[in-house]
Amino acid sequence: LPFLTEAHLEKMGISLMLVPDISKGDVFVLQVFNDPIHGHIELHPLLVRFIDTPQFQRLRHIKQLGGTYLVFPGASHNRFEHSIGVGYLAGCLVQALNERQPELLITKQDVLCVQIAGLCHDLGHGPFSHMFDGMFIPKVRPGEKWKHEMASVQMFDHLVRVNGLEEVMERHGLTLPDDLIFIKEQIAGPLDNSVLNSSWPYKGRPMEKSFLYEIVANKRNGIDVDKWDYFARDCYHLGIQNNFDYQRFLKFARVCEVRGKKHICTRDKEVGNLYDMFHTRNCLHRRAYQHKVGNIIETMITEAFIKADPHIQIQGSSGRIFTISSAIDDMEAYTKLTDHIFELILYSSAPELSEARAILHNIVCRRLYKCVGQTTAETHKLLAWAKDVASSKPSGTDANLTAEDFVVSVIHMDYGMKEKNPINNVHFYCKNDPTKAIKIRKKQVSKLLPERFAEQLIRVYCKKTDDKSLEAAKKYFVQWCMDRNFTKPQARLCNFVTIQTYLVPTAENTLRTVSSDIAVKIRG
CATH class of the missing domain: 3.30.70.2760 (Alpha-Beta Plaits)
Structure with missing residues (x-):
């Protein structure tokens, strides 16, 4: 189309007024990433623009499993590749729904926003991932209700602003600020706490597209593409068998209406596979995430970071100086905060870091609690x-x-x-009536399933x-x-x-x- 002149188009019977709509089509080159989990994956050039920023590249230097790498030698993967995987899977699921149910009216803008949300959902993680937001911050800032999801929203805003991506997003057909709001809502939930109790607390998309909020971070039952990627990726690097096949879920996923809202459902025969998914999660926690040595290593790293906190200086916006714990208040400073802080303390010579340095030295010498x-x-x-x-x-x-x-x-x-069975919040459909959503209780599946959750x-x-x-x-x-x-x-x-x-x-x-x-x- 870019090579066709107005005369050529008139001979073909195509009105010039239609050209802008056509030329805005898929006239771009997808970039290919070779991923060990998903193979060769293609990403839209707008996603690549997000990837090629310092804020996203920072994720290359944050271990996906934190201190678990110091127990499992293969667990060296980082938030960077996980985020690319989630962005890819988010696109797979939303496109599968669109192809199976065109009546859902999923637009190309919807697809792009869902992919961007998957790509950017972990931008707010700190050093050693959950060790930072779960152990370090609560100890040094006990009154702070800080979560990495909200930090991801703040880092996303910072990334878009400092890299001038608003114009790029609009060139690819996104509508601002509505699509920015939609992306952030997928990452952290409703942004306006005053409307949490309303029938529809989201602003980025109407209730008719409620199912789009169940793709990246599913608050209803926890079945989302974030888990699909880290199940597969973590199992691969830990050397643990993954018994959940997300590709099968993609084949059976469809949207059904339940009490005025549209939810992602799967076939009734897949209920056993979903229990297997949560069993895989159980195995990962029991064997890796809650490993007693990995946990105590993270405890020791936390102790070292607490002792070093007042003495670490990180330059942020307007030349202001921040510590490890206060860097979360300034995204420019937070961009510079990665796992490298471990080596910064370990190889330091400053007297004021001697206690923190000794703790980290004990870790590398395997003198653990x-x-x-x-x-x-x-x-x-x-x-x-x-x-x-x-x-x-x-x-x-x-x-x-x-x-x-x-x-x-x-x-x-x-x-x-908590104590609830998440499968009770999953809806299924039958082969003979794929438009009707049903629930399947545990006793209908097997007597061997857990009594307590x-x-x-x-x-x-x-x-x-x-x-x-x-x-x-x-x-x-x-x-x-x-x-x-x-x-x-x-x-x-x-x-x-x-x-x-x-x-x-x-x-x-x-x-x-x-x-x-x-x-x-x-x-x-």
Whole structure:
């Protein structure tokens, strides 16, 4: 079309007024990325413009699994490749729905916005991913209700502004500011808290396109392309089998109307595969994300960052100086904050960083805090006894142990919706009536499925690693569990205690208390 003159078009019977609409079509070159998980994938040039910015390239230097890489040698992948994968899968799902149901009136602008949201959903992650927003920030800024999703929205705004992408987005047919709002709503949910309780709290798209909000970050049941990518990618790098096939879900996904809103549904026969998806999530948490060594490494890194925080200077906007913890308030400074802060402290020579440097040196020399054991407990009891564990002293031993010698992690794990079964929020359709949405209860599927979908446990570490201290800590922990009718830890031959527990994971967040060495972990 760019080579056709007005005369050529008139001979073909094409009116000149139609040319702008036609020429705005797919006259562009897709860029190919060779991804180890999804193979050769093609991305729209507008997505590439987002990728080729310092704010997005920063994700190359943030480990997807944080400290887990220091336990699993293959887990060296970063937020960068995960984000590209999510952007690609977001496009796959929205285009599959469009091809299967053209009556949904999904536009090219919708597709682009969904892809951009998938691509940019993790822009706000800090050093070592969830360690930063789940452990470090809650300890240094305890009153701060800061989440990486909102940081992603702030970084997205910063990226668009400083790289002048508004004009580029408009050239590709997007409407601003509506499409900017739509992209950010997909990442972090409704942006206006005053309308959260209304029938439709979103502004980027009308209720008729409610299903578009279930692609990147599905708040309704947790089945979204973000999980699809990190299941496949994390399993690949961890060496763990992935039993969920997202390609099969793509084949059966369609939109059905439920009480005035349109939701993404799947075939009734796929209910077992969705339970397998959450089982895969369970396995990843049990074997990797909540690995006791990985958790304590992240605890030690957090301790080092806290000690180093006042002494690290990061230049932000207008030449202002920020620390590790205050960089989240300035996106220019936050752009410079990546995993490199670990090496910056480790290889420093400044006297004021000596304590932080010593902790990180212990990590690289594998002088880690030791796990004394873990036991299960009920949720309502957690706050009542967590501090009791950290502040109690073992009796009947010669070891000199104080509360400061213990790290106590209270871990909540579920299927992503606390005590609820997420499949209860999934709608299905039958082959003979694909327009009618139905629900399938657990008892209709199998009697072997979980009875409970949440579990809590307490995991205790000892900072002192000599045999005498570990033996004393072990004896006290066993007695403490017995006195409270908790599951009794079983002794190991290597002088610590542990219980092999099958765990049910929760959301990928981590909360750490400040008053003592109590660590409350929530990850998913």
